[in-house]
Amino acid sequence: MFIAQAIAVFFGVLVTIKSYDEFRHRREPLIMFLFWTGLWIGVVFIALFPHIALKLSTKIFGADAGFGTLFGIVTVFGLFLAYRLYIKAERAERRINKLLTLVTTKDVQNKQ
Amino acid sequence: MKLIVAIPAYNEASIIGSVIERIPSTLPGIREILMLVIDDGSTDATAQIAEAAGALVLSHPLNGGVGVAKVTGFTVARQLNADITVTMDADGQHDPANLTTLIAPIISGEADIAAGTRLKDPTGMPTIRLLGNRTMNALLRIVWGVKTTDSQSGYRAYSRESLEHLEIEASGFEVDTEILIAARRNNLAVVEIPVRTIYTNYSKTKGQSVSTALMTFFRLIKQVITG
Numbered sequence: 037m038f039i040a041q042a043i044a045v046f047f048g049v050l051v052t053i054k055s056y057d058e059f060r061h062r063r064e065p066l067i068m069f070l071f072w073t074g075l076w077i078g079v080v081f082i083a084l085f086p087h088i089a090l091k092l093s094t095k096i097f098g099a100d101a102g103f104g105t106l107f108g109i110v111t112v113f114g115l116f117l118a119y120r121l122y123i124k125a126e127r128a129e130r131r132i133n134k135l136l137t138l139v140t141t142k143d144v145q146n147k148q
Numbered sequence: 149m150k151l152i153v154a155i156p157a158y159n160e161a162s163i164i165g166s167v168i169e170r171i172p173s174t175l176p177g178i179r180e181i182l183m184l185v186i187d188d189g190s191t192d193a194t195a196q197i198a199e200a201a202g203a204l205v206l207s208h209p210l211n212g213g214v215g216v217a218k219v220t221g222f223t224v225a226r227q228l229n230a231d232i233t234v235t236m237d238a239d240g241q242h243d244p245a246n247l248t249t250l251i252a253p254i255i256s257g258e259a260d261i262a263a264g265t266r267l268k269d270p271t272g273m274p275t276i277r278l279l280g281n282r283t284m285n286a287l288l289r290i291v292w293g294v295k296t297t298d299s300q301s302g303y304r305a306y307s308r309e310s311l312e313h314l315e316i317e318a319s320g321f322e323v324d325t326e327i328l329i330a331a332r333r334n335n336l337a338v339v340e341i342p343v344r345t346i347y348t349n350y351s352k353t354k355g356q357s358v359s360t361a362l363m364t365f366f367r368l369i370k371q372v373i374t375g
Contacts, residue, residue, distance in 0.1 A: 126370075133319050136212045137220045140186070144224050148182075148204060 044083035048076040082106075149255065150180045152230040153247075154221030155203070156214050157185050157238035161192040163350060167236070168201035170244045177255045178232075184224060185238070186217040194238075214302075215316065215323030222311050233306045239350060242303040246343040250305045253339045260310035260336040263296070263328070264303030264343035272347045284325060287365050292329050296340065299325045300364070303343050310336050322364040329368070 055072045058064035082089040093106045153171055157164050168183055175181065185198035189211035199205045206220065218235060225233040232254050236242045246264065253259040267285075270278050281300050288294045302324055306314075313334040318326040331338050 129319065130317060133212050133216045133219070136208050136210070136216055137223055140206050140208050140220050141223045141227060144206065144227050147206070148228065 041083045044080050048080040051076050149178050149231040150182070150229065151175065151178045151232045151234065151251065152182045152184050152221075152225045152228065153234045153236060154184045154186060154218070154225065155198075155236050155238050156188055156217030156221065157190065157194050157198065158188040158211060158214070158217075159190045159192050159194060160238040161190070161194045161197050163240045164194050164238055165197045165201045167238055167240050168198060168203050172244060172247065175248055175251065178251070182228065182230070184221060186220045186224075188212060188214065188217040213319035215318035215320050215326075218323050219316050222306075222314065222316070225306075226308075226311055229308075231308050233308075233311060235302055235304050235306075237302045240348060241345050243344045243346055246303070246341070250303065250341050250343065253341070254305050254307045258337070259339040260307045261327075261331055261338045262305040262341050263298065263338055264301050265296075265298035265340040266301060266343060266345045267297045268340070268342040273345065274347075283362070284364055288325060288328065291365075291369075292332065294328045294332050296328055296338075298340070299328060301343075318367065320364075320367065322367045325364055326368060 052073050055064060055069050059066065059069035089106075097105050155164075155167065160167075164185065168185070171181070171183055173181065183201075183203040185195070185203040185205045187195040187198065187205055187207040189208045195205045195207050206224065208217065208220065221235065222233065232251050234247065234250065236244075242264070250262050250264055253262045266273060267278070267281060273281075281298060284299045285296055288296060288299050300321070304324075304327075310331070313336060314327060314330050316323060316326055316330065328338065
Protein backbone atom coordinates (compact mmCIF):
# COMPACT_ATOMS: atom_id res chain seq x y z
CA MET A 37 0.00 0.00 0.00
CA PHE A 38 2.76 2.37 1.01
CA ILE A 39 4.64 1.72 -2.27
CA ALA A 40 1.52 2.51 -4.34
CA GLN A 41 1.01 5.72 -2.37
CA ALA A 42 4.64 6.74 -2.80
CA ILE A 43 4.51 6.10 -6.56
CA ALA A 44 1.26 8.10 -6.90
CA VAL A 45 2.71 11.04 -4.95
CA PHE A 46 5.97 10.89 -6.90
CA PHE A 47 4.25 11.00 -10.30
CA GLY A 48 1.69 13.54 -9.08
CA VAL A 49 4.40 15.96 -7.97
CA LEU A 50 6.50 15.29 -11.07
CA VAL A 51 3.66 15.92 -13.54
CA THR A 52 2.45 18.99 -11.67
CA ILE A 53 5.93 20.55 -11.58
CA LYS A 54 6.41 19.75 -15.29
CA SER A 55 3.00 21.15 -16.16
CA TYR A 56 3.66 24.31 -14.14
CA ASP A 57 7.00 24.76 -15.87
CA GLU A 58 5.31 24.44 -19.28
CA PHE A 59 2.63 26.92 -18.20
CA ARG A 60 5.21 29.37 -16.83
CA HIS A 61 7.05 29.37 -20.17
CA ARG A 62 3.74 29.84 -22.00
CA ARG A 63 4.00 26.50 -23.73
CA GLU A 64 0.81 25.26 -22.06
CA PRO A 65 -2.48 27.14 -21.64
CA LEU A 66 -3.90 27.79 -18.16
CA ILE A 67 -6.83 25.45 -18.75
CA MET A 68 -4.53 22.50 -19.49
CA PHE A 69 -2.36 23.26 -16.46
CA LEU A 70 -5.46 23.32 -14.24
CA PHE A 71 -6.79 20.13 -15.85
CA TRP A 72 -3.61 18.09 -15.27
CA THR A 73 -3.06 19.49 -11.79
CA GLY A 74 -6.68 18.72 -10.83
CA LEU A 75 -6.44 15.23 -12.30
CA TRP A 76 -3.27 14.38 -10.38
CA ILE A 77 -4.56 15.87 -7.16
CA GLY A 78 -7.46 13.46 -7.56
CA VAL A 79 -5.16 10.49 -8.17
CA VAL A 80 -2.96 11.35 -5.17
CA PHE A 81 -6.04 11.91 -3.00
CA ILE A 82 -7.39 8.44 -3.86
CA ALA A 83 -3.99 6.90 -3.16
CA LEU A 84 -3.54 8.63 0.20
CA PHE A 85 -7.11 8.45 1.48
CA PRO A 86 -8.65 5.31 0.01
CA HIS A 87 -11.34 5.07 2.73
CA ILE A 88 -12.63 8.58 1.96
CA ALA A 89 -12.45 7.87 -1.80
CA LEU A 90 -14.36 4.62 -1.24
CA LYS A 91 -17.09 6.44 0.71
CA LEU A 92 -17.35 9.02 -2.09
CA SER A 93 -17.50 6.41 -4.85
CA THR A 94 -20.17 4.44 -2.92
CA LYS A 95 -22.18 7.65 -2.60
CA ILE A 96 -21.86 8.44 -6.31
CA PHE A 97 -22.10 4.98 -7.88
CA GLY A 98 -24.13 3.17 -5.23
CA ALA A 99 -23.38 0.55 -2.59
CA ASP A 100 -22.71 -2.29 -5.05
CA ALA A 101 -20.06 -0.36 -6.88
CA GLY A 102 -16.73 0.50 -5.42
CA PHE A 103 -13.19 1.00 -6.47
CA GLY A 104 -13.66 -1.48 -9.31
CA THR A 105 -16.16 0.78 -11.07
CA LEU A 106 -14.04 3.83 -10.41
CA PHE A 107 -10.95 2.07 -11.69
CA GLY A 108 -12.82 0.93 -14.82
CA ILE A 109 -14.04 4.43 -15.60
CA VAL A 110 -10.59 5.93 -15.08
CA THR A 111 -8.97 3.24 -17.27
CA VAL A 112 -11.46 3.76 -20.11
CA PHE A 113 -11.05 7.53 -19.86
CA GLY A 114 -7.24 7.18 -19.84
CA LEU A 115 -7.27 4.94 -22.90
CA PHE A 116 -9.65 7.29 -24.72
CA LEU A 117 -7.37 10.21 -23.90
CA ALA A 118 -4.29 8.32 -25.12
CA TYR A 119 -6.07 7.36 -28.35
CA ARG A 120 -7.18 10.94 -29.03
CA LEU A 121 -3.67 12.25 -28.39
CA TYR A 122 -2.23 9.59 -30.69
CA ILE A 123 -4.62 10.50 -33.52
CA LYS A 124 -3.93 14.21 -33.07
CA ALA A 125 -0.16 13.66 -33.06
CA GLU A 126 -0.45 11.58 -36.23
CA ARG A 127 -2.47 14.25 -38.00
CA ALA A 128 -0.08 16.97 -36.85
CA GLU A 129 2.85 14.96 -38.24
CA ARG A 130 1.12 14.54 -41.59
CA ARG A 131 0.42 18.26 -41.78
CA ILE A 132 4.09 19.00 -41.03
CA ASN A 133 5.14 16.53 -43.74
CA LYS A 134 2.87 18.22 -46.29
CA LEU A 135 4.24 21.58 -45.24
CA LEU A 136 7.81 20.31 -45.69
CA THR A 137 7.07 19.31 -49.29
CA LEU A 138 5.19 22.56 -49.95
CA VAL A 139 7.99 24.78 -48.63
CA THR A 140 10.70 22.79 -50.43
CA THR A 141 8.99 22.72 -53.83
CA LYS A 142 8.06 26.39 -53.82
CA ASP A 143 9.59 28.22 -56.80
CA VAL A 144 11.22 25.03 -58.05
CA GLN A 145 10.94 26.28 -61.66
CA ASN A 146 13.31 29.15 -60.81
CA LYS A 147 15.79 26.89 -59.05
CA GLN A 148 16.25 24.66 -62.07
CA MET B 149 11.09 12.20 -73.14
CA LYS B 150 12.19 13.92 -69.97
CA LEU B 151 13.57 11.76 -67.15
CA ILE B 152 14.04 12.85 -63.56
CA VAL B 153 16.22 10.69 -61.33
CA ALA B 154 15.07 11.53 -57.81
CA ILE B 155 17.43 10.62 -54.99
CA PRO B 156 16.30 11.16 -51.39
CA ALA B 157 19.38 11.71 -49.26
CA TYR B 158 20.02 12.17 -45.58
CA ASN B 159 23.60 12.63 -44.39
CA GLU B 160 25.12 10.86 -47.40
CA ALA B 161 28.00 13.29 -47.97
CA SER B 162 30.53 10.46 -48.19
CA ILE B 163 28.86 8.80 -51.19
CA ILE B 164 26.30 11.09 -52.85
CA GLY B 165 28.85 12.59 -55.25
CA SER B 166 29.85 9.22 -56.72
CA VAL B 167 26.20 8.10 -56.92
CA ILE B 168 25.35 11.12 -59.09
CA GLU B 169 28.49 10.82 -61.22
CA ARG B 170 27.67 7.18 -62.06
CA ILE B 171 24.32 8.09 -63.60
CA PRO B 172 24.67 8.07 -67.41
CA SER B 173 24.18 11.36 -69.21
CA THR B 174 22.34 9.73 -72.11
CA LEU B 175 19.80 6.93 -72.23
CA PRO B 176 17.87 5.41 -75.15
CA GLY B 177 14.55 7.16 -75.71
CA ILE B 178 15.41 9.99 -73.32
CA ARG B 179 15.91 13.55 -74.50
CA GLU B 180 16.69 15.15 -71.15
CA ILE B 181 17.93 13.79 -67.82
CA LEU B 182 17.63 15.80 -64.64
CA MET B 183 19.26 14.56 -61.47
CA LEU B 184 17.32 15.67 -58.45
CA VAL B 185 18.57 15.23 -54.90
CA ILE B 186 16.06 15.75 -52.14
CA ASP B 187 18.22 16.57 -49.17
CA ASP B 188 16.13 15.50 -46.19
CA GLY B 189 17.50 17.97 -43.66
CA SER B 190 21.05 16.65 -43.70
CA THR B 191 23.47 18.07 -41.16
CA ASP B 192 26.54 17.26 -43.26
CA ALA B 193 27.62 18.51 -46.69
CA THR B 194 25.24 16.27 -48.70
CA ALA B 195 23.51 19.22 -50.40
CA GLN B 196 26.73 21.02 -51.37
CA ILE B 197 28.40 17.89 -52.72
CA ALA B 198 25.31 16.87 -54.71
CA GLU B 199 25.07 20.34 -56.20
CA ALA B 200 28.74 20.30 -57.13
CA ALA B 201 28.19 16.94 -58.85
CA GLY B 202 25.58 18.55 -61.09
CA ALA B 203 22.29 17.72 -59.40
CA LEU B 204 19.40 20.02 -58.72
CA VAL B 205 19.22 20.00 -54.92
CA LEU B 206 16.13 20.78 -52.90
CA SER B 207 16.57 20.78 -49.14
CA HIS B 208 13.95 20.05 -46.54
CA PRO B 209 14.31 22.52 -43.66
CA LEU B 210 14.19 19.54 -41.28
CA ASN B 211 14.40 15.76 -41.45
CA GLY B 212 11.02 14.39 -42.44
CA GLY B 213 11.94 10.85 -43.47
CA VAL B 214 12.55 9.09 -46.76
CA GLY B 215 8.81 8.93 -47.46
CA VAL B 216 8.41 12.69 -47.29
CA ALA B 217 11.51 13.11 -49.45
CA LYS B 218 9.98 10.85 -52.10
CA VAL B 219 6.71 12.78 -52.04
CA THR B 220 8.75 15.96 -52.54
CA GLY B 221 10.52 14.28 -55.48
CA PHE B 222 7.20 13.25 -57.05
CA THR B 223 5.80 16.75 -56.57
CA VAL B 224 8.80 18.29 -58.31
CA ALA B 225 8.57 15.72 -61.12
CA ARG B 226 4.98 16.77 -61.74
CA GLN B 227 5.86 20.46 -61.60
CA LEU B 228 8.71 20.01 -64.07
CA ASN B 229 6.61 17.83 -66.40
CA ALA B 230 8.79 14.74 -66.20
CA ASP B 231 7.59 11.92 -68.45
CA ILE B 232 9.43 9.36 -66.33
CA THR B 233 10.61 9.59 -62.74
CA VAL B 234 13.12 7.14 -61.33
CA THR B 235 13.76 6.88 -57.61
CA MET B 236 17.15 5.64 -56.41
CA ASP B 237 18.68 5.21 -52.99
CA ALA B 238 21.51 7.54 -52.07
CA ASP B 239 23.68 4.85 -50.48
CA GLY B 240 25.06 3.59 -53.79
CA GLN B 241 23.40 0.16 -53.71
CA HIS B 242 21.47 0.74 -56.96
CA ASP B 243 23.37 0.13 -60.17
CA PRO B 244 22.77 2.94 -62.71
CA ALA B 245 23.52 0.38 -65.45
CA ASN B 246 20.00 -0.95 -64.84
CA LEU B 247 18.37 2.38 -65.72
CA THR B 248 17.86 1.44 -69.38
CA THR B 249 15.96 -1.76 -68.61
CA LEU B 250 14.08 -0.11 -65.76
CA ILE B 251 12.62 2.71 -67.85
CA ALA B 252 11.97 0.56 -70.97
CA PRO B 253 8.47 -0.65 -69.88
CA ILE B 254 7.46 2.96 -69.15
CA ILE B 255 8.73 4.22 -72.53
CA SER B 256 6.90 1.43 -74.35
CA GLY B 257 3.71 2.07 -72.34
CA GLU B 258 3.72 -1.50 -71.08
CA ALA B 259 3.63 -0.40 -67.44
CA ASP B 260 2.84 2.54 -65.18
CA ILE B 261 5.44 1.51 -62.64
CA ALA B 262 8.57 -0.56 -63.21
CA ALA B 263 9.79 -1.85 -59.87
CA GLY B 264 13.36 -2.97 -59.57
CA THR B 265 13.57 -6.28 -57.76
CA ARG B 266 16.67 -7.50 -56.01
CA LEU B 267 15.15 -10.81 -55.04
CA LYS B 268 15.04 -12.54 -58.42
CA ASP B 269 18.72 -13.09 -57.70
CA PRO B 270 19.39 -12.21 -54.06
CA THR B 271 23.06 -13.24 -54.20
CA GLY B 272 25.03 -11.14 -51.77
CA MET B 273 22.01 -9.83 -49.89
CA PRO B 274 22.55 -10.17 -46.14
CA THR B 275 20.38 -13.00 -44.75
CA ILE B 276 18.68 -10.78 -42.19
CA ARG B 277 17.65 -8.33 -44.90
CA LEU B 278 16.45 -11.13 -47.18
CA LEU B 279 14.34 -12.48 -44.34
CA GLY B 280 12.93 -9.01 -43.62
CA ASN B 281 11.97 -8.48 -47.23
CA ARG B 282 10.33 -11.90 -47.59
CA THR B 283 8.42 -11.34 -44.33
CA MET B 284 7.07 -8.05 -45.66
CA ASN B 285 6.23 -9.57 -49.06
CA ALA B 286 4.20 -12.30 -47.38
CA LEU B 287 2.35 -9.86 -45.12
CA LEU B 288 1.64 -7.59 -48.07
CA ARG B 289 0.18 -10.46 -50.05
CA ILE B 290 -1.97 -11.72 -47.17
CA VAL B 291 -3.30 -8.36 -45.97
CA TRP B 292 -3.46 -6.21 -49.13
CA GLY B 293 -3.36 -8.80 -51.90
CA VAL B 294 -0.23 -7.27 -53.46
CA LYS B 295 2.00 -9.79 -55.20
CA THR B 296 5.62 -8.72 -55.28
CA THR B 297 9.06 -10.22 -54.89
CA ASP B 298 10.61 -7.03 -53.48
CA SER B 299 8.22 -4.78 -51.58
CA GLN B 300 10.99 -2.63 -50.15
CA SER B 301 12.95 -1.77 -53.25
CA GLY B 302 13.46 1.94 -53.72
CA TYR B 303 14.74 1.55 -57.29
CA ARG B 304 11.66 2.18 -59.41
CA ALA B 305 10.48 4.03 -62.51
CA TYR B 306 7.17 5.84 -62.66
CA SER B 307 5.17 7.18 -65.58
CA ARG B 308 3.81 10.71 -65.42
CA GLU B 309 0.24 9.31 -65.21
CA SER B 310 1.07 7.02 -62.28
CA LEU B 311 2.30 9.96 -60.20
CA GLU B 312 -1.07 11.63 -60.66
CA HIS B 313 -2.71 8.69 -58.89
CA LEU B 314 -0.28 8.05 -56.05
CA GLU B 315 -1.28 9.78 -52.86
CA ILE B 316 1.36 8.86 -50.32
CA GLU B 317 1.10 9.43 -46.58
CA ALA B 318 4.06 7.39 -45.36
CA SER B 319 6.99 9.31 -43.97
CA GLY B 320 9.49 6.51 -43.40
CA PHE B 321 10.75 3.31 -45.04
CA GLU B 322 7.18 2.08 -45.43
CA VAL B 323 6.78 4.43 -48.39
CA ASP B 324 7.88 1.87 -50.98
CA THR B 325 5.40 -0.66 -49.69
CA GLU B 326 2.63 1.93 -49.53
CA ILE B 327 3.29 2.83 -53.16
CA LEU B 328 2.60 -0.78 -54.18
CA ILE B 329 -0.64 -0.77 -52.20
CA ALA B 330 -1.68 2.54 -53.79
CA ALA B 331 -0.78 1.20 -57.24
CA ARG B 332 -3.02 -1.82 -56.73
CA ARG B 333 -5.85 0.36 -55.42
CA ASN B 334 -5.60 2.55 -58.53
CA ASN B 335 -5.25 -0.39 -60.94
CA LEU B 336 -1.84 0.76 -62.12
CA ALA B 337 0.19 -1.72 -64.14
CA VAL B 338 3.32 -2.73 -62.22
CA VAL B 339 6.08 -4.84 -63.74
CA GLU B 340 9.12 -6.13 -61.91
CA ILE B 341 12.55 -5.72 -63.43
CA PRO B 342 15.49 -7.64 -61.96
CA VAL B 343 18.19 -5.23 -60.84
CA ARG B 344 21.69 -5.74 -59.56
CA THR B 345 22.45 -4.53 -56.09
CA ILE B 346 25.85 -3.25 -55.14
CA TYR B 347 26.51 -4.38 -51.60
CA THR B 348 29.31 -2.48 -49.98
CA ASN B 349 30.09 -2.26 -46.29
CA TYR B 350 28.50 1.17 -46.38
CA SER B 351 25.24 0.15 -48.12
CA LYS B 352 24.91 -2.91 -45.88
CA THR B 353 24.64 -0.63 -42.86
CA LYS B 354 21.82 1.33 -44.48
CA GLY B 355 19.34 -1.38 -45.42
CA GLN B 356 16.24 -2.82 -43.85
CA SER B 357 15.92 -5.88 -41.65
CA VAL B 358 13.15 -8.02 -40.16
CA SER B 359 12.48 -5.37 -37.52
CA THR B 360 12.14 -2.71 -40.24
CA ALA B 361 9.77 -5.00 -42.14
CA LEU B 362 7.60 -5.49 -39.08
CA MET B 363 7.78 -1.78 -38.28
CA THR B 364 6.72 -1.07 -41.86
CA PHE B 365 3.79 -3.44 -41.50
CA PHE B 366 2.63 -1.85 -38.25
CA ARG B 367 2.99 1.65 -39.66
CA LEU B 368 0.83 0.70 -42.62
CA ILE B 369 -1.77 -0.77 -40.29
CA LYS B 370 -1.57 2.41 -38.22
CA GLN B 371 -2.24 4.47 -41.34
CA VAL B 372 -5.37 2.45 -42.02
CA ILE B 373 -6.55 3.05 -38.43
CA THR B 374 -5.79 6.77 -38.27
CA GLY B 375 -7.09 7.44 -41.78
